[in-house]
Amino acid sequence: GAVVSQHPSRVICKSGTSVKIECRSLDFQATTMFWYRQFPKQSLMLMATSNEGSKATYEQGVEKDKFLINHASLTLSTLTVTSAHPEDSSFYICSARVQGSINEQFFGPGTRLTVL
Amino acid sequence: KNEVEQSPQNLTAQEGEFITINCSYSVGISALHWLQQHPGGGIVSLFMLSSGKKKHGRLIATINIQEKHSSLHITASHPRDSAVYICAVKRGYGGSQGNLIFGKGTKLSVKP
Numbered sequence: 001g002a003v004v005s006q007h008p009s010r011v012i013c014k015s016g017t018s019v020k021i022e023c024r025s026l027d028f029q030a031t032t033m034f035w036y037r038q039f040p041k042q043s044l045m046l047m048a049t050s051n052e053g054s055k056a057t058y059e060q061g062v063e064k065d066k067f068l069i070n071h072a073s074l075t076l077s078t079l080t081v082t083s084a085h086p087e088d089s090s091f092y093i094c095s096a097r098v099q100g101s102i103n104e105q106f107f108g109p110g111t112r113l114t115v116l
Numbered sequence: 117k118n119e120v121e122q123s124p125q126n127l128t129a130q131e132g133e134f135i136t137i138n139c140s141y142s143v144g145i146s147a148l149h150w151l152q153q154h155p156g157g158g159i160v161s162l163f164m165l166s167s168g169k170k171k172h173g174r175l176i177a178t179i180n181i182q183e184k185h186s187s188l189h190i191t192a193s194h195p196r197d198s199a200v201y202i203c204a205v206k207r208g209y210g211g212s213q214g215n216l217i218f219g220k221g222t223k224l225s226v227k228p
Contacts, residue, residue: 009158034216036158043202043218095216099165103166103206105145105216109158 002028004096006108013084014116020080021111023094029074030096034105035067038091050077074099084115119143122219124205129226135190136220139203142184150177150188151202153221159202162188193226200224 003026013019023033033051036044048058048069056069068080077096081088092111098104120141129135139148150162163170163177165186170177174193179186190197203219 043220044204044216046216093159104164105149105206106161107151107159109160112157 002026002096002098002104002106003103003107004094004106006092006094006111008049008111009109010112012114012116015085016083018080018082019113021092023077023079023096023108025033025075025096025106028096030077031074031099032097033071033077034095034097035069035079036093036095038093038110044093047079048086058111061098081113082111086115088100089113089115118220120203120217120219122201122222124219124222126223127225129193129224131194131226131228132228133193133226135193135197135224135226137188137201137203137224139186139188139219141186141203141205141217142186142207143207143217145181145184145205146208147206148179148186149204149206149216150186151204153200153202155199162201190224193224195226195228196224198224 005024007022020083033050035047037047038044046059047062050056050069050071052071058064071077094108095105147166148167149164152160165179174191176189200223202221202222204216207215
Protein backbone atom coordinates (compact mmCIF):
# COMPACT_ATOMS: atom_id res chain seq x y z
CA GLY A 1 0.00 0.00 0.00
CA ALA A 2 0.90 3.64 -0.26
CA VAL A 3 3.01 5.27 2.45
CA VAL A 4 2.11 8.22 4.64
CA SER A 5 4.70 9.58 7.04
CA GLN A 6 4.35 11.85 10.04
CA HIS A 7 6.98 13.89 11.79
CA PRO A 8 7.73 13.98 14.60
CA SER A 9 6.58 10.62 15.93
CA ARG A 10 6.70 11.89 19.48
CA VAL A 11 6.94 15.36 20.98
CA ILE A 12 6.99 16.70 24.51
CA CYS A 13 6.52 20.41 25.00
CA LYS A 14 5.81 22.95 27.69
CA SER A 15 2.39 24.46 28.16
CA GLY A 16 1.93 27.58 26.06
CA THR A 17 4.24 26.58 23.24
CA SER A 18 3.23 25.70 19.69
CA VAL A 19 3.90 22.38 18.03
CA LYS A 20 3.89 21.61 14.32
CA ILE A 21 3.19 18.13 13.01
CA GLU A 22 3.89 17.23 9.40
CA CYS A 23 2.05 14.68 7.31
CA ARG A 24 3.49 13.59 3.99
CA SER A 25 2.29 11.23 1.29
CA LEU A 26 5.51 9.65 0.07
CA ASP A 27 4.57 7.88 -3.12
CA PHE A 28 1.30 9.41 -4.20
CA GLN A 29 -0.41 12.76 -4.45
CA ALA A 30 -3.16 13.65 -2.03
CA THR A 31 -5.57 16.49 -2.66
CA THR A 32 -7.29 15.66 0.62
CA MET A 33 -5.72 14.86 3.96
CA PHE A 34 -7.47 14.23 7.25
CA TRP A 35 -6.38 14.94 10.79
CA TYR A 36 -7.60 12.73 13.62
CA ARG A 37 -7.10 12.75 17.34
CA GLN A 38 -7.20 9.70 19.56
CA PHE A 39 -7.45 9.79 23.34
CA PRO A 40 -6.49 6.71 25.35
CA LYS A 41 -8.76 3.72 24.83
CA GLN A 42 -10.97 5.67 22.42
CA SER A 43 -11.63 5.62 18.71
CA LEU A 44 -10.08 8.03 16.27
CA MET A 45 -12.01 11.28 16.04
CA LEU A 46 -11.88 13.39 12.91
CA MET A 47 -10.67 16.90 13.66
CA ALA A 48 -10.49 18.45 10.24
CA THR A 49 -10.30 17.83 6.53
CA SER A 50 -7.51 19.53 4.66
CA ASN A 51 -7.71 20.28 0.96
CA GLU A 52 -4.69 21.32 -1.03
CA GLY A 53 -4.75 25.01 -1.77
CA SER A 54 -7.83 25.85 0.26
CA LYS A 55 -8.95 26.30 3.84
CA ALA A 56 -9.45 23.28 6.02
CA THR A 57 -12.90 22.16 7.12
CA TYR A 58 -13.12 21.65 10.86
CA GLU A 59 -15.42 19.31 12.71
CA GLN A 60 -17.81 20.69 15.27
CA GLY A 61 -16.08 21.50 18.53
CA VAL A 62 -12.59 21.76 17.06
CA GLU A 63 -11.12 25.25 17.37
CA LYS A 64 -9.69 26.33 14.04
CA ASP A 65 -7.56 29.04 15.64
CA LYS A 66 -6.00 26.53 17.96
CA PHE A 67 -5.39 23.78 15.45
CA LEU A 68 -3.96 25.46 12.37
CA ILE A 69 -3.88 23.35 9.25
CA ASN A 70 -1.93 24.12 6.11
CA HIS A 71 -2.04 21.95 3.02
CA ALA A 72 0.45 23.72 0.82
CA SER A 73 1.20 20.95 -1.65
CA LEU A 74 -0.19 17.67 -2.91
CA THR A 75 2.11 15.73 -0.62
CA LEU A 76 2.26 17.78 2.57
CA SER A 77 -0.18 18.91 5.22
CA THR A 78 0.79 20.41 8.55
CA LEU A 79 -1.10 20.67 11.82
CA THR A 80 0.06 23.28 14.30
CA VAL A 81 -1.22 23.08 17.84
CA THR A 82 -0.96 26.63 19.08
CA SER A 83 -0.53 27.55 22.73
CA ALA A 84 -0.69 23.91 23.70
CA HIS A 85 -2.14 22.90 27.04
CA PRO A 86 -1.99 19.59 28.91
CA GLU A 87 -5.51 18.72 27.71
CA ASP A 88 -4.17 18.80 24.14
CA SER A 89 -1.98 15.82 24.97
CA SER A 90 -3.16 13.11 22.62
CA PHE A 91 -2.24 10.93 19.68
CA TYR A 92 -2.61 12.84 16.40
CA ILE A 93 -2.99 10.83 13.22
CA CYS A 94 -3.17 12.00 9.65
CA SER A 95 -4.57 10.20 6.67
CA ALA A 96 -4.24 10.98 2.99
CA ARG A 97 -6.68 10.24 0.22
CA VAL A 98 -5.19 9.27 -3.13
CA GLN A 99 -5.77 11.97 -5.71
CA GLY A 100 -8.64 11.00 -8.00
CA SER A 101 -9.96 8.32 -5.67
CA ILE A 102 -12.88 8.63 -3.28
CA ASN A 103 -12.07 5.52 -1.29
CA GLU A 104 -8.32 4.95 -1.21
CA GLN A 105 -7.11 6.45 2.03
CA PHE A 106 -3.91 5.64 3.89
CA PHE A 107 -2.95 6.44 7.45
CA GLY A 108 0.18 7.88 8.92
CA PRO A 109 1.85 6.29 11.94
CA GLY A 110 0.71 9.04 14.29
CA THR A 111 2.34 11.64 16.52
CA ARG A 112 2.15 11.41 20.27
CA LEU A 113 1.97 14.86 21.82
CA THR A 114 2.59 15.34 25.51
CA VAL A 115 2.14 18.83 26.92
CA LEU A 116 3.66 19.37 30.34
CA LYS B 117 -26.19 1.98 18.96
CA ASN B 118 -22.92 2.69 17.21
CA GLU B 119 -22.96 2.76 13.44
CA VAL B 120 -19.93 0.45 13.37
CA GLU B 121 -19.79 -2.42 15.81
CA GLN B 122 -16.84 -4.75 16.24
CA SER B 123 -16.74 -8.05 18.01
CA PRO B 124 -15.17 -9.27 20.10
CA GLN B 125 -13.82 -6.28 22.00
CA ASN B 126 -10.97 -8.35 23.39
CA LEU B 127 -9.53 -11.58 22.11
CA THR B 128 -6.81 -13.77 23.52
CA ALA B 129 -5.47 -16.59 21.39
CA GLN B 130 -2.68 -19.13 21.44
CA GLU B 131 0.03 -18.91 18.83
CA GLY B 132 -1.02 -20.76 15.71
CA GLU B 133 -4.76 -20.31 16.17
CA PHE B 134 -7.07 -19.08 13.43
CA ILE B 135 -8.58 -15.75 14.41
CA THR B 136 -11.70 -13.99 13.23
CA ILE B 137 -12.67 -10.42 14.03
CA ASN B 138 -16.08 -9.17 12.97
CA CYS B 139 -17.39 -5.80 11.92
CA SER B 140 -21.03 -4.90 11.38
CA TYR B 141 -22.25 -1.54 10.21
CA SER B 142 -25.63 0.08 9.80
CA VAL B 143 -25.01 2.76 7.16
CA GLY B 144 -24.59 2.64 3.43
CA ILE B 145 -20.93 2.58 2.59
CA SER B 146 -18.65 2.91 -0.37
CA ALA B 147 -15.64 1.25 1.26
CA LEU B 148 -14.50 -0.47 4.42
CA HIS B 149 -11.02 -0.28 5.91
CA TRP B 150 -9.26 -2.63 8.27
CA LEU B 151 -6.51 -0.97 10.26
CA GLN B 152 -3.95 -2.33 12.70
CA GLN B 153 -2.78 -0.24 15.62
CA HIS B 154 0.24 -1.44 17.57
CA PRO B 155 0.76 -0.74 21.28
CA GLY B 156 2.99 2.23 20.44
CA GLY B 157 0.05 3.76 18.59
CA GLY B 158 1.17 3.56 14.96
CA ILE B 159 -1.57 2.70 12.50
CA VAL B 160 -1.10 0.46 9.49
CA SER B 161 -3.67 0.22 6.73
CA LEU B 162 -4.31 -3.49 6.16
CA PHE B 163 -7.13 -3.58 3.65
CA MET B 164 -9.60 -1.43 1.84
CA LEU B 165 -12.63 -3.34 0.58
CA SER B 166 -15.70 -2.48 -1.35
CA SER B 167 -16.73 -6.03 -2.25
CA GLY B 168 -15.62 -9.64 -2.06
CA LYS B 169 -12.42 -10.75 -0.46
CA LYS B 170 -8.78 -9.71 -0.24
CA LYS B 171 -5.76 -11.64 0.97
CA HIS B 172 -2.36 -10.45 2.03
CA GLY B 173 -0.02 -13.00 3.54
CA ARG B 174 -1.75 -14.55 6.56
CA LEU B 175 -4.49 -11.94 6.57
CA ILE B 176 -7.81 -12.31 4.79
CA ALA B 177 -10.61 -9.76 4.72
CA THR B 178 -14.10 -10.36 3.45
CA ILE B 179 -17.12 -8.16 3.08
CA ASN B 180 -20.79 -8.90 2.49
CA ILE B 181 -22.43 -5.69 1.35
CA GLN B 182 -25.98 -7.08 1.58
CA GLU B 183 -25.49 -8.19 5.16
CA LYS B 184 -23.44 -5.10 6.07
CA HIS B 185 -20.75 -7.25 7.58
CA SER B 186 -17.03 -7.73 7.22
CA SER B 187 -14.59 -10.16 8.77
CA LEU B 188 -10.85 -10.06 9.24
CA HIS B 189 -9.18 -13.44 9.53
CA ILE B 190 -5.65 -14.19 10.66
CA THR B 191 -4.28 -17.63 9.91
CA ALA B 192 -1.47 -19.21 11.94
CA SER B 193 -1.50 -16.33 14.43
CA HIS B 194 1.74 -15.13 15.96
CA PRO B 195 2.53 -13.00 19.00
CA ARG B 196 3.60 -10.19 16.68
CA ASP B 197 -0.03 -10.03 15.49
CA SER B 198 -0.95 -8.67 18.92
CA ALA B 199 -2.49 -5.26 18.29
CA VAL B 200 -5.79 -3.43 18.12
CA TYR B 201 -7.66 -4.06 14.90
CA ILE B 202 -9.97 -1.29 13.80
CA CYS B 203 -12.77 -1.40 11.27
CA ALA B 204 -13.67 1.88 9.58
CA VAL B 205 -16.33 2.51 6.97
CA LYS B 206 -16.61 5.29 4.45
CA ARG B 207 -20.14 6.53 4.37
CA GLY B 208 -22.05 6.64 1.13
CA TYR B 209 -20.91 7.69 -2.28
CA GLY B 210 -19.90 10.88 -3.95
CA GLY B 211 -17.47 13.53 -2.96
CA SER B 212 -18.21 13.72 0.74
CA GLN B 213 -15.21 14.60 2.81
CA GLY B 214 -13.71 12.27 5.37
CA ASN B 215 -16.75 10.52 6.71
CA LEU B 216 -14.85 7.54 7.96
CA ILE B 217 -16.75 6.02 10.85
CA PHE B 218 -14.55 3.99 13.16
CA GLY B 219 -15.33 0.97 15.25
CA LYS B 220 -13.99 0.87 18.79
CA GLY B 221 -11.43 -1.73 17.87
CA THR B 222 -10.70 -5.31 18.84
CA LYS B 223 -7.71 -5.85 21.07
CA LEU B 224 -5.95 -9.06 20.08
CA SER B 225 -3.39 -10.74 22.27
CA VAL B 226 -1.60 -13.79 20.90
CA LYS B 227 0.24 -15.83 23.52
CA PRO B 228 3.30 -17.89 22.62
